Amino acid sequence: MTTTTPSRGRRRAPTRMERAAGKAAALQKPRVILALLLLLALTCVMLLDGYLRAEVGGDQRVRTGASASDVPDEVLDGGPILTFRGGQATTVSVPDKTIALTFDDGPNPTWTPKVLDILEEYDVPGTFFVVGSMVSRYPDIVKDLVDQGNEVGIHTFTHVDLSYQSDARVTREIEQTQLALAGAAGITTTLFRAPYSSETDAIDNYSWPVYEKLGQDGYTSVFIDTDSDDWKRPGVSNIVKWATPEDDEGASVLFHDAGGERSQTIEALPKYIEKMKAKGYTFTTVSGVMAEQQQQQQPAAGPGSAGRAGSGDALQAAHHEATGATLYEGKALIAAVAVAEWAVPALSVGLTVVGVAVLGRFGMMLLLARRHHRQRNRRRFSWGQPVTRPVSVIVPAYNEKECIANTLGSLARSTHPIEIIVVDDGSTDGTSEIAREAAASLGMSNVRVVHQENAGKPAALNNGVRHASHDIVVMMDGDTVFEPDTVRQLVQPFADPEVGAVAGNAKVGNRNTIIGAWQHIEYVMGFNLDRRMYDLLRCMPTIPGAIGAFRREAVLQVGGMSEDTLAEDTDITIALHRAGWRVVYQEHARAWTEAPGSLKQLWSQRYRWSYGTMQALWKHRGSLTDKGPSGRFGRVGMPLVVVFQIVTPVFAPLIDVFTVYSMVFVDFTAALLAWLAVLGVQLLCAAYAFRLDREKYRYLLMMPLQQLAYRQMMYLVLIHSCITALTGGRLRWQKLKRTGEVGTPAGTG
Structure with a gap:
């Protein structure tokens, strides 16, 4: 050995790597x-995307056959518009020969624009109860809808049945939808329609507390008198027939502009509007109905009118301009959703x-x-x-x-x-x-x-x-x-x-x-x-x-x-x-x-x-x-x-x-x-x-x-x-701590 x-001389100068x-x-x-x-951000983007697509959370009723013993009789037997002005439950009915044309579950990029084109062609306003997750994904459609003179209401953020949710979940569903509306169209709304609701006589002891709570917060809950059942796709003639009120009565009529294949709805809607105008009906929004009730002295529009009842402001009275934190938070939500809508499909292809x-x-x-x-x-x-x-x-x-x-x-x-x-x-x-x-x-x-x-x-x-x-x-x-x-x-x-x-x-x-x-x-x-x-x-x-x-x-x-x-x-x-x-x-x-x-x-x-x-x-x-x-x-x-x-x-x-x-x-x-x-x-x-x-x-x-x-x-x-x-970083050699536990090999395994 x-x-x-x-030989030892002057200590060497540090290398460029060591200096850095x-x-x-x-x-x-x-x-x-x-x-x-970065990984957390991408995870959050995908969680947001999944939440927006309403794939999580109860989406159907979990209880049926509940009693309505806690619901006042005047509500069960009343009109389709429920308010709590002054803390007292009050219902409003749609006047005779008046249609409040309502649409649920949108916006949808395929069907909602077609519905809007029909309404614009016939100069008819509609009230759209929108799902917040869909609003955040298609904000431009909502802005067009509002600019055209239609009215919007809240249909929750994820289309969940609020009857069996906690108060915190109810509040979250409403507030998130309001943020989406603020970011999309710069407004908030006081109208609400619960998913899976129908006429007022269907209110039960589980759903009534939700309506009471929202009423106390200033929301107007909207139900229906007449259901077109267009979601069943029964045929154009049946949709028109089922959406027609009896005996010239007024009605809150339900159609859908999303939630499935709606070609029959698109085909039936013009026929329905023409039929109702021919019968002397006028069309208005939910706010228009409430304004007409307050101004009973104004004569109703007769046959041959444009088919639109009420002024523009009255038709959108439920809308309020979004300001302050609500507006900026709404815009941030829309921006985040836009990132998720782009990032998730792109990542899917890449992966x-x-x-x-x-x-x-x-x-x-x-x-x-x-x-x-x-x-x-x-x-x-x-x-x-x-x-x-x-x-x-x-x-x-x-x-x-x-x-x-x-x-x-x-x-x-x-x-x-x-x-x-x-x-x-x-x-x-x-x-x-x-x-x-x-x-x-x-x-x-x-x-x-x-x-x-x-x-x-x-x-x-x-x-x-x-x-x-x-x-x-x-x-x-x-x-x-x-x-x-x-x-x-x-x-x-x-x-x-x-x-x-x-x-x-x-x-x-x-x-x-x-x-x-x-x-x-x-x-x-x-x-x-x-x-x-x-x-x-x-x-x-x-x-x-x-x-x-x-x-x-x-x-x-x-x-x-x-x-x-x-x-x-x-x-x-x-x-x-x-x-x-x-x-x-x-x-x-x-x-x-x-x-x-x-x-x-x-x-x-x-x-x-x-x-x-x-x-x-x-x-x-x-x-x-x-x-x-x-x-x-x-x-x-x-x-x-x-x-x-x-x-x-x-x-x-x-x-x-x-x-x-x-x-x-x-x-x-x-x-x-x-x-x-x-x-x-x-x-x-x-x-x-x-x-x-x-x-x-x-x-x-x-x-x-x-x-x-x-x-x-x-x-x-x-x-x-x-x-x-x-980022241009450099790092030095990193010595690992050894234990010497690896001795002379005795073989594999």
Whole structure:
């Protein structure tokens, strides 16, 4: 064993990355918060969209046959307009030969404009009882409706039966609809019609308290005398017949401009108006009826009139101009709904594309991994003449006192001739001394300990390459242990002169915890299955820092390990591709590494990996235009990495949010089955990856929980990295705390 200590001079100046690190570190927490806020905002948008579509909440009566013993007889036997002026329940009837034409459930973008065109053509006003969620989605229609001289009333926000709701729900339904009207048309209204109501004699003990409460708040409740039953689509003639009052009586008549297919209503409405005008009827609004009652001295409009009773102001007397907070809150609601109306469909299309891409990737991984396995495990497969010459193993170490002895102990059992270069990167915990003692106790004469002032992992690796005696260098982490046959397996591909680097098979050693088991699944499926695919496509993006081998010539040709990025392993891998070297995967060369043991350390590690990968891809963006064989990574590998390691995972959390959205607002069973189907596909891929790596399947029992918890964290890490990249932040190498619990491997599983 020998020790090399470079001469000590003036302490080196900090690198550009290190100078920026302090500033970047202060920005990391706000970026995490921003990432969470973005996901929360999108979640809120989808919740708003679901609420607007009235897919939640009681939409039908839950009790029937209730008594009406609490309802005054004069109300049950009275007219269709119920007021509480002076605190006393009073009903108003529609005068003879007068029609208060009312429409429920709108606005609808298809049918309401057609109704408005008919009313305008015949100069007939209508009273529209609108659903607040529909108003917020189609505000322009409501504005046109009001500008045309029609009157609006509240039909709740989600078309829920208020008879069986709490007082808070009743208030919310009314106030939200008022905000929607304020934002859409700049008005509020005092008219109200309850969903599923009919004539006053149908008021029962459950609904009466609602009318009393709203009456005390100044609302006028409107019922009907005559129902066209157009929602049943009974035919045009029946609609006209059923909407016609008997014996020239006045009536509050119900039609629908939404809530279903209304072509029969559109066809029947002109015929009905012509018929009633011919019988001498005039048309007015609910407010017009109430104004006429107060002005009984005015003569009713006779036959041949325009068919409209009352002045414009009287016809819209229930309207009040929205001002102050109500107006601005209403406009904010309309704006938020506009965002939701645009964002949710756009995201749905985008996520469909992402979903197809993800499933396509799974299929491609399975097919190519199977082909790779068969190709590499054929009896006659060979890289060429066996590589038996010695190689140099470089172990960069910074404060690895817990692990370095285990690392050297595993290398002492190597079946391939090696020299070992431990590069102590300015450790402060006695790593160098522990390495020397371990080498001495193991009788290892092939170990050199090189000490340098702290300069970072890339500098330590480059220092090791300079001290290497052999033309092949194996690089590993200071917390990693090799199996006896690892180095021999790892260097065999160098029998092919085109191979410049080899990626090994990194395994999680501390897999007996929940976090370790999750990472074990990720390593076997997400990393090694991917590497088989990339190897076959000849566009391997990364040689893992835990286990990789390089031709020394190739490393020197591309300038060694670069400090430009935090992913020096990805950086040099892409550089080797661009220099014309082939990079391959050797699944039989296994290394056991200590994965992060806490969520905080895991976040730090994956954040560095994600951000470093983005840096490396940006640095080598010129590969997209490289020509010839050296441009294969740019043509194939770069798009695959960008799509499947950055773009797709960034949008993946929304798939889960949409799944919850579908379960709550659309179809719980169908959404759950879809989620289980995707989980089944992932389990299939994972099981196949475990089979190829000869791993025990019991760890797959953790996969459903991994999808619900661990995967979400990885998504947030990637979003955090993207925000950092977009805002120009930089961050330093983050040292993970090691425990040294990964000892000499006893085998797989």
